[in-house]
Amino acid sequence: MQTEIKDERQGWTSASSAAMDKRCPGRFLAQKNLPEVKTDAAEHGRAIHEALKKQDATGLDFGQEEIYQACRTIEAKVVAQFFSIDQATAEASKPFREQRYWIHWKDDLQHSGQIDSAHKVKTRALIVEYKTLAGDVPGSPENAQLRDQVCLFDHNYAGLLTEIGTVVIQPLVTHSPKITIYKREHMAQVMKAMHERVAASNNPNSPRVPGEVQCKFCKAASAGVCKEYNQWAASSVMANTSLVDVPVSEWTPAQCVIFLDKMGVAQKWLDNCKEAMKARIKADPNAIPGWKLEDGDERQTIINAQSVFERFSEIGGSLAQFMDCIGIGKGDLKKSIAGITKARGKTLEKELEAVIGKDFTAKVCEPSLARKKE
Numbered sequence: 001m002q003t004e005i006k007d008e009r010q011g012w013t014s015a016s017s018a019a020m021d022k023r024c025p026g027r028f029l030a031q032k033n034l035p036e037v038k039t040d041a042a043e044h045g046r047a048i049h050e051a052l053k054k055q056d057a058t059g060l061d062f063g064q065e066e067i068y069q070a071c072r073t074i075e076a077k078v079v080a081q082f083f084s085i086d087q088a089t090a091e092a093s094k095p096f097r098e099q100r101y102w103i104h105w106k107d108d109l110q111h112s113g114q115i116d117s118a119h120k121v122k123t124r125a126l127i128v129e130y131k132t133l134a135g136d137v138p139g140s141p142e143n144a145q146l147r148d149q150v151c152l153f154d155h156n157y158a159g160l161l162t163e164i165g166t167v168v169i170q171p172l173v174t175h176s177p178k179i180t181i182y183k184r185e186h187m188a189q190v191m192k193a194m195h196e197r198v199a200a201s202n203n204p205n206s207p208r209v210p211g212e213v214q215c216k217f218c219k220a221a222s223a224g225v226c227k228e229y230n231q232w233a234a235s236s237v238m239a240n241t242s243l244v245d246v247p248v249s250e251w252t253p254a255q256c257v258i259f260l261d262k263m264g265v266a267q268k269w270l271d272n273c274k275e276a277m278k279a280r281i282k283a284d285p286n287a288i289p290g291w292k293l294e295d296g297d298e299r300q301t302i303i304n305a306q307s308v309f310e311r312f313s314e315i316g317g318s319l320a321q322f323m324d325c326i327g328i329g330k331g332d333l334k335k336s337i338a339g340i341t342k343a344r345g346k347t348l349e350k351e352l353e354a355v356i357g358k359d360f361t362a363k364v365c366e367p368s369l370a371r372k373k374e
């Protein structure tokens with residue numbers, strides 16, 4: 001489901017889009033006035049960020065709470081390392097959490113960035129960025145969002161900081177993240193690069209440059225309003241005549257690589273187009289000749305096993321027969337064990353293994369296609 005959410009960036013560029021804006025200078029204006037959307041993945045991240053801001057896990061589901069706790073543990077570790085303090089002092093540290101920092105340039109441009117957590121001791125600071133999913137995120141040296149945050153934080157301290165460290169905390173990838181250091185002498189250069197990029201993003205003549213990274217979450221792509229994206233994505237596979245002119249069974253290994261490299265872009269384009277067709281018919285049932293929206297199937301979930309068992313018994317069913325119908329979700333069982341034992345992390349995994357014992361069957365899923373690691 002998609003709902004509108006408030007724009008805290010007040011219509012200006014933001015650090016969170018820095019990497020994408022750099023790749024496509026036309027991206028910011030192409031998305032202007034298109035509604036912000038809330039997705040399930042974004043909502044998952046928002047809930048954990050909100051809990052980290054309040055330092056209170058109330059309301060998180062079990063999986064979210066595990067990520068929340070891991071973020072706190074890793075943060076205390078990197079804070080202790082960066083400021084050369086003990087773990088207990090690091091855990092008691094009171095950083096600035098989820099604050100948005102702004103810069104207003106003399107040419108009237110503005111730019112901001114929300115920093116998840118910023119620790120400051122005298123003239124040194126450590127900026128922390130939480131990533132709550134497992135997807136690829138550039139480490140802090142190549143991370144354009146963190147570079148912007150360094151500039152914004154430093155600017156808000158009138159350029160008086162001598163050193164700013166940055167770190168991406170992504171528990172589903174690593175518990176030992178690397179800290180990148182920006183010294184005073186780096187600041188002017190990164191600030192200049194940020195201003196140039198923001199100026200390009202606000203220039204109506206800047207080109208739109210399609211590509212996998214920048215188009216993936218661009219609202220202009222999903223709203224179907226970017227010609228450059230349409231041309232690039234639609235032709236990603238089809239324009240390659242070497243693929244179209246021969247049957248798949250005769251593709252050379254090089255042709256297979258072309259297809260696999262482009263398949264994701266083509267699939268995303270097809271999905272975007274399909275959603276656009278559905279939106280049209282939803283707005284006007286006669287918009288597309290010969291097509292309509294069919295009602296979705298209703299799926300029912302049994303929620304009260306005890307009551308169902310009682311009625312099952314009344315018609316002569318035994319407990320053994322009833323248990324044959326029951327499937328236990330490993331995630332739900334883990335959550336329940338965590339609630340009983342209060343165990344977390346590896347201890348919880350061991351508790352789960354001990355409870356399951358040998359009472360499970362394993363099914364190996366079909367292999368999936370994946371890029372080989374270089």
Ligand code: SF4
Pocket residue numbers: 024026027028030031208209210211214215218219220221226228229
């Ligand atoms: S869809 Fe792609 S090319 Fe078009 S504005 Fe967005 S990022 Fe740029």
